[in-house]
Amino acid sequence: MQSNHLPRRDFLAYGSASLAGLTVLRSSLARAFPNRPGEEVVPWADQPPSVPTAAAGDVQNLQKWEDLNTWLTPNERFFSISHYDRPAIDEKTWSLEIGGSIGHPLRLTLDDLKARPRREVTFTLECSGNHGFPWFTAAVGNAQWAGTPLAPLLEEAQVRSSAKEVVFFGTDAGEEQVRSVKVRQNFARSMSLADAMSRDTILAYEMNGAPLPQPNGFPLRLIAPGWYGIANVKWLDRIEVRDTPFMGRFQARDYVTLREEQHEGKVVGIETSVGRTLLKSVPAKVTRQGDQYRIIGAAWGAPIAKVEVQIDGGPWTPATIDRSEEADHAWRIWSLDWERPSPGEHRITSRAVGFGGQVQPAMDDPVIANKRTYWESNGQVTRRVRVS
Numbered sequence: 001m002q003s004n005h006l007p008r009r010d011f012l013a014y015g016s017a018s019l020a021g022l023t024v025l026r027s028s029l030a031r032a033f034p035n036r037p038g039e040e041v042v043p044w045a046d047q048p049p050s051v052p053t054a055a056a057g058d059v060q061n062l063q064k065w066e067d068l069n070t071w072l073t074p075n076e077r078f079f080s081i082s083h084y085d086r087p088a089i090d091e092k093t094w095s096l097e098i099g100g101s102i103g104h105p106l107r108l109t110l111d112d113l114k115a116r117p118r119r120e121v122t123f124t125l126e127c128s129g130n131h132g133f134p135w136f137t138a139a140v141g142n143a144q145w146a147g148t149p150l151a152p153l154l155e156e157a158q159v160r161s162s163a164k165e166v167v168f169f170g171t172d173a174g175e176e177q178v179r180s181v182k183v184r185q186n187f188a189r190s191m192s193l194a195d196a197m198s199r200d201t202i203l204a205y206e207m208n209g210a211p212l213p214q215p216n217g218f219p220l221r222l223i224a225p226g227w228y229g230i231a232n233v234k235w236l237d238r239i240e241v242r243d244t245p246f247m248g249r250f251q252a253r254d255y256v257t258l259r260e261e262q263h264e265g266k267v268v269g270i271e272t273s274v275g276r277t278l279l280k281s282v283p284a285k286v287t288r289q290g291d292q293y294r295i296i297g298a299a300w301g302a303p304i305a306k307v308e309v310q311i312d313g314g315p316w317t318p319a320t321i322d323r324s325e326e327a328d329h330a331w332r333i334w335s336l337d338w339e340r341p342s343p344g345e346h347r348i349t350s351r352a353v354g355f356g357g358q359v360q361p362a363m364d365d366p367v368i369a370n371k372r373t374y375w376e377s378n379g380q381v382t383r384r385v386r387v388s
């Protein structure tokens with residue numbers, strides 16, 4: 001994994017109640033980041049349009065970036081995306097099945113899962129469609145997820161040597177059409193066996209110290225840190241190990257990035273399935289204390305070495321990264337004091353730089369500009385603000 005050289009704030013705890021975990025959680029929730037007495041938020045001049053009616057079922061609870069004031073996103077402020085429905089599951093009759101290309105099928109109740117080793121991971125979950133539309137700019141949140149690691153369960157299930165992939169099925173389903181054929185399918189996504197065996201991947205039953213809320217997958221969801229939202233299957237009830245690639249809608253037809261690339265002087269279309277998160281940052285808000293202005297933002301998607309801010313197309317200035325709250329897969333909060341902005345409208349852009357030297361691409365970078373679908377829009381974000 002790319003993040004090994006960073007300090008870990010995630011930890012492994014055994015038993016059903018982790019006191020240490022709760023302590024960390026309370027202090028994180030309580031601690032609002034860079035905040036000065038009498039500080040007020042200056043709202044962005046470029047407010048996103050409201051969610052179109054056609055998308056309002058799928059996409060819920062998007063927040064205003066100006067309201068970001070904690071490292072962990074409280075559950076009631078966490079966005080929710082569902083492509084079918086948001087099933088209400090009775091935990092008493094629910095169980096998880098692990099089957100397919102394995103020697104030892106398993107069926108586990110919620111109590112069985114809670115009795116297993118507990119692992120907590122703080123992970124910033126972003127929909128890969130975020131920033132793909134003008135109204136869709138806040139589909140990202142940071143939570144502390146708790147559950148049991150997936151790898152030991154797969155080991156117990158005795159995965160056959162022919163196995164290639166692990167498919168995760170939700171209980172939510174809908175009708176899907178390929179050419180003239182219509183079938184009812186459950187929401188499902190697969191991962192390679194190697195990716196599924198990653199130590200950070202958990203079957204999560206808690207979010208920020210509470211049972212998973214229904215919109216976020218109660219009673220169980222996959223949490224795959226380092227992967228875009230789509231991989232984190234909610235309302236999970238079946239895990240199937242398979243010998244051949246799974247090609248369901250959300251793997252191979254939808255959530256597919258189509259990009260035009262140059263090859264030997266010709267343009268070729270390349271389609272790839274949305275997978276691992278990409279380096280990204282946003283200016284979240286501008287605050288003001290008297291005539292002292294400050295720009296505050298977030299950066300995530302890969303280990304963040306630095307964040308730079310550009311005002312009105314000027315030089316890139318390094319922001320200060322808040323290192324008081326850190327975890328391998330969680331966003332970093334950054335800030336920059338903005339000395340004496342002149343009255344009028346200003347443009348603020350941020351870019352994240354990773355430890356490998358990779359830079360969050362500009363909107364006119366070919367990697368963004370030659371993309372024909374809206375997913376994986378990790379280009380630099382520019383916001384406008386009016387100073388009086």
Ligand SMILES: Nc1nc2c(c(=O)[nH]1)N[C@H]1C(S)=C(S)[C@@H](COP(=O)(O)O)O[C@H]1N2
Nearest residue numbers: 079080081082083127170187216229233234
């Ligand atoms: N079963 C199921 N899991 C799902 C989805 C879904 O529609 N059904 N949506 C996915 C998408 S597109 C995203 S971005 C994340 C969103 O997680 P959240 O609703 O907890 O924010 O869940 C993913 N898991």
Ligand SMILES: [Mo]
Nearest residue numbers: 127128229230
């Ligand atoms: Mo998504």
